Amino acid sequence: MEAGLRRDEAPVDDVALAARVARGDAAAVRVVTQRHNQRLFRTAFAILGNRSEAEDAVQSAYLSAFRAIGRFEGRASLATWLTRIVVNESLGRARAAKRRRERLDPRSVVVLDDYRERLMAGSTSAAPPDAALARAQIRQMLEQAIARLPEAFRLVFVLREVEGLSIEEVAAAVGIPEGTVKTRHLRAKRRLQEALAPELKTALSGTFPFLGPSCEAMTRRVTAALCGGEVPETR
Structure with a gap:
């Protein structure tokens, strides 16, 4: 089995990293998610305006992206490719939420400003x-x-x-x-x-931090969903 990535390894280019993810390399999944969690969360939050919804959107986008990552050819950077997928996922959720709100009686529902949450x-x-x-x-x-x-x-x-x-x-x-x-x-x-x-x-x-425990939790959930089982912490 191919050895996993280590923190002290030289940087791996996007295409090679994507290929490792496609092969189910848990260490590569961790590298990709830890590298992009912050940007993708901020992108989703900018569209959805809710921390929980943004996290769900990012996780769903990761799973969709990683299932299709074998087709990644490096025409754009991996960061841009992932960001585009998160944008599409978040916009889809925003549109679905808008349709749900439109079906509700506005006289009986108080629409709260989700941005009141202090991040x-x-x-x-x-x-x-x-x-x-x-x-x-x-x-x-x-x-x-x-x-x-x-x-x-x-x-x-x-x-x-x-x-x-x-x-x-x-x-x-x-x-x-x-x-x-x-x-x-x-x-x-x-x-x-x-x-x-x-x-x-x-x-x-x-602003809009997504570091520490939140970042690590996202990485572990995505890695476990794709690679199965508990994933040991990187040393």
Whole structure:
């Protein structure tokens, strides 16, 4: 049996990594999920606006992607390929949820703003309590402002500003022209600038976290579903 990937191994290119996943290499599945969990969660959340729904969408997208990964040819990066699948999965869920809401009597249902959930419990690094509190408050303000953006603007903004994707990568992932990416990104920034001071942009790197236990849990669930059984933690 082929030896699994180790943390100290040289990076494996996307096509070779995809081939290992296709063969059921649990270590390769772990590498792919740990590498992409954060971006894919943020993408799903930008569309669905609910942490639990976003996690479910990412897991479903992983399983769909990995079952078809033998056909991955590397024409786009693995990150872009996975992001596109998550976008499609999330949009499908959003449309289904909208249809369900439309069938309900609006007079008997209170539609809550799912973005009220506070995603940040504190700073991801050690800092004085006052500084950590200030950063948490800034992140909360920023997340609320992003949440108020229209869905189309919000998705492009998160991929560009939070994930740092290029215009070309966003266009490929979302399936829209590059010119549309530029327009939506510009309009999203203008709307945010109306509500937030420019210096708050520095807080973007800490928004919508999907690290630590959440990231590890996603990796273990996907690996177990694809490879079977309990997967030992990577040393």
